[in-house]
Amino acid sequence: MQRIKDFIVNSRVWRSFFRHGWPDNPLDRSLVMTSNIFFHLHSVKVSRKSLRATYSFGLGIMSAIVFGVLSITGILLMFYYTPTVERAYSYIITLQTLVPFGQLLRNLHRWGAHLMVIVVVFHMVRVFYTGAYKPPREFNWVVGVVLLLLTLGASFTGYLLPWDQLAYWAITVGTSVAAYEPMMGSVIKATLLGGPEVGQEALTRFYALHIMVIPAGIALLTSLHMWRVRKDGGLAAQDAPDAEIVEE
Amino acid sequence: MSNESFSKDTSKTKTYSLVELVKAPTTMTDHGPDNSIFSFPVVAIMELLLTLIVIVLLMAMSLGVNAPLEEIANPNTTTDPAKAPWYFMGLQEMLEHGHPTLMAVTMPALMVLFVIAIPYLDNSRAGSGVWFTSKRGKRITLYTGIYTLIVMPLYVYLDTTFPARELLRGQLPDFVLQTVFPALLMGVIVGLPLLVIWRLKPTSREFVLTLFTVLFVSAVIFTLAGFLFRGPGFELYWPWNMPGHYSPWDNL
Numbered sequence: 001m002q003r004i005k006d007f008i009v010n011s012r013v014w015r016s017f018f019r020h021g022w023p024d025n026p027l028d029r030s031l032v033m034t035s036n037i038f039f040h041l042h043s044v045k046v047s048r049k050s051l052r053a054t055y056s057f058g059l060g061i062m063s064a065i066v067f068g069v070l071s072i073t074g075i076l077l078m079f080y081y082t083p084t085v086e087r088a089y090s091y092i093i094t095l096q097t098l099v100p101f102g103q104l105l106r107n108l109h110r111w112g113a114h115l116m117v118i119v120v121v122f123h124m125v126r127v128f129y130t131g132a133y134k135p136p137r138e139f140n141w142v143v144g145v146v147l148l149l150l151t152l153g154a155s156f157t158g159y160l161l162p163w164d165q166l167a168y169w170a171i172t173v174g175t176s177v178a179a180y181e182p183m184m185g186s187v188i189k190a191t192l193l194g195g196p197e198v199g200q201e202a203l204t205r206f207y208a209l210h211i212m213v214i215p216a217g218i219a220l221l222t223s224l225h226m227w228r229v230r231k232d233g234g235l236a237a238q239d240a241p242d243a244e245i246v247e248e
Numbered sequence: 249m250s251n252e253s254f255s256k257d258t259s260k261t262k263t264y265s266l267v268e269l270v271k272a273p274t275t276m277t278d279h280g281p282d283n284s285i286f287s288f289p290v291v292a293i294m295e296l297l298l299t300l301i302v303i304v305l306l307m308a309m310s311l312g313v314n315a316p317l318e319e320i321a322n323p324n325t326t327t328d329p330a331k332a333p334w335y336f337m338g339l340q341e342m343l344e345h346g347h348p349t350l351m352a353v354t355m356p357a358l359m360v361l362f363v364i365a366i367p368y369l370d371n372s373r374a375g376s377g378v379w380f381t382s383k384r385g386k387r388i389t390l391y392t393g394i395y396t397l398i399v400m401p402l403y404v405y406l407d408t409t410f411p412a413r414e415l416l417r418g419q420l421p422d423f424v425l426q427t428v429f430p431a432l433l434m435g436v437i438v439g440l441p442l443l444v445i446w447r448l449k450p451t452s453r454e455f456v457l458t459l460f461t462v463l464f465v466s467a468v469i470f471t472l473a474g475f476l477f478r479g480p481g482f483e484l485y486w487p488w489n490m491p492g493h494y495s496p497w498d499n500l
Contacts, residue, residue, distance in 0.1 A: 033288065042287040049283070049377075051291070058298050065302045089320040096317070107310035114500065115306065117335050128366065128460055129389070131453065134376040138367035145364050152335060159333050166499065168321035169330040177332075177339055180348035197323065236377035 041226060043234060050235035055130065059123035060229075063151075064222060066116040071215065073109040081161070083207035085200045088163040113155050120151045132236035140228040143221055150218050157210035160203060171206070172198050316498055328480045331499050337474030338467050344482065345407050346430030347423075355434065359463055366460065370452040381453050388450075392441050392458050396465035399437055404473045408484050438462050475499070 008014055009022050020031035033044060049055065080095045080102065082088065095102035124144060127133055133141035160171045175198070179189045194201025229235070318327075332340050342351035375381030380389050407413075413425045438459075445458045476496050479485040487496055 036288065038288050038292060042291055044287060045284040046287045046291060047284050051285075051294070055377075055379075058294075061295055061298055062302055065299050066306075069303065069306060085321075092317060103314060104310055107313070107315050108306055110315035110500075111309045111313070112306055114334075115302075124363075125464065129457075130379050131376045131381050133367040134373050135367070135371055137376075138371070141367045142364055145360070149360075155335065156333060162317060163321045165318040165321055165325070165327050166316060168323070169327045170332050170499075173330050173340060174332040174336055177336075177343070177348065177352045181353045182349055185353075198321075199323075238377065239373075240377035 041230075043230065046234065047238035049240060050237040052237070055237045056235060057122070057126060059119055059126055063116060063119045063123055064226075066112055066119060067218065067222070070109060070112045070116060073105055073112065074211065074215075076105055077109055078211060083161065083203050085163065085203060088161065088203065092162045092164075109158075113158060117151055117155055120148050124148055130236060134236070137228075137232045137236065140225060140232055143225050143228065147218060147221050147225060150214055150221065154210060154214040154218065157206040157214065160198070160206045161210065163203065168198055171202070175202075316500060329478060329482050329494075331474070331478070334471065334475045334500065337478075338470035339474075341404070341470040341474030341478070345404070346413075347426035350427045350431055359467070362459065362463070366456055370456040372452060375453060380457070385454055385457055388445065388454055388457055389461050392461040393465050395441055396462050397469070400466050400469040401473070403433070403437060404469070405484065438466075 005022070019035045021028045023029040023032045033039065077095070080099055081091050092106070095106060097103075099105075127141065127144065156171075156174060160167045175189055175192055178192065179185045181188060190196075192202070192205065193199075194205050233239070331337060339352050339356060342355065345351060375385070380386040413429065416425055441458050441462055442455070445455060448454075450458070473484075476487040477484050478496070479490040479494055480492060485491065490496070
């Protein structure tokens with residue numbers, strides 16, 4: 001048994017995965033920690049202050065979790081959907097009635113989308129009221145605002161895809177607001193819809209934005225956002241004086 | 249080039265002496281620096297738990313309530329009311345109270361610009377990582393929040409039931425009625441708490457706290473008004489007393 005383990009752990013394949021040996025000596029034990037991808041996200045040690053539930057409410061991580069759930073359910077939904085005016089609606093009906101767990105899948109994606117908007121807004125409110133945007137975190141605040149706008153965009157573009165009355169009129173109302181922008185209004189609306197009103201061109205564009213452009217933007221900016229959290233010195237809670245903790 | 253700091257004949261030129269003995273614990277003895285704990289596995293387990301909680305809650309919601317689906321889209325039949333997704337209902341509600349360019353473009357744009365500019369308006373480092381920064385900050389937020397919670401619903405209600413802008417139509421130019429008048433009104437409502445704060449000689453943080461609270465609470469009120477309180481014909485109703493079979497929750 002020991003020899004088999006040693007053979008596997010010392011093999012070139014294993015060593016190409018993990019840059020260290022079995023953690024039975026001080027060097028490998030420390031390498032387990034320092035070469036762990038988890039520590040790409042977090043520092044090895046974190047302040048207890050930043051872990052208090054009533055400080056951050058875990059809202060930032062929650063938005064990442066919900067984004068993960070939405071990505072997985074979204075990919076599964078794509079298996080059962082085609083963005084054409086003729087077929088989109090009937091695919092949703094098929095999904096809900098014939099596909100095993102299809103209705104549950106759609107529910108998860110729908111409620112998850114609403115939850116993500118709420119969680120991201122609350123995250124911003126939390127960061128504001130705890131003053132966590134202050135230097136050196138100014139730029140990460142700006143990245144966060146862009147992520148909030150992208151979240152709204154992701155939800156809005158997804159809203160059209162079921163192609164029912166609710167979707168159609170919500171997007172008609174939503175995009176008509178854009179037309180009131182004094183200089184570029186009609187151009188923005190035409191670019192979004194691909195035509196004078198919500199139709200096949202709009203559905204195609206919203207689908208591309210919803211499954212590709214916006215999620216890619218969110219994924220990229222989230223990486224930047226999390227990296228900056230570490231580079232800017234972790235959560236702002238650890239800059240706070242200790243007295244604030246004692247007070248509780 | 250010789251390096252004087254590390255010259256090799258230090259032993260001849262430099263002497264060492266014991267300066268002082270300090271009777272105190274070293275920084276590392278018995279406690280980690282700054283009261284910290286290992287993120288692996290503690291934080292990892294917390295994150296895993298949070299993931300499970302979120303998934304369980306979403307699953308419970310999804311098993312209990314189905315996502316809405318109405319009839320197939322029909323460009324010829326308008327739904328009544330026709331509403332945007334809930335998070336844009338604040339914008340749609342704004343449209344009821346003035347010219348669209350002012351209410352749905354200029355004001356939201358100013359709001360987003362302000363939110364982006366917050367860290368550059370208030371670049372003091374003091375109070376970072378503390379809820380509301382100080383006791384005074386907490387009070388300012390509380391009173392501003394209460395003020396907005398009273399004034400904004402009143403504004404929405406009064407502007408809808410006594411539409412001065414409609415009654416004066418034709419007597420004053422449209423630009424004055426639909427743009428200048430609502431802009432001034434909004435300016436006064438948002439400006440009033442700022443004026444009060446100004447007299448208290450606020451720090452930049454307190455100034456930003458006031459303005460953000462007014463804008464955020466207003467956004468919530470407009471969103472709720474549009475989403476929950478607007479029924480057929482986009483008239484104001486109580487959410488539980490909507491005419492016909494309309495329920496605002498069906499719009500989710």
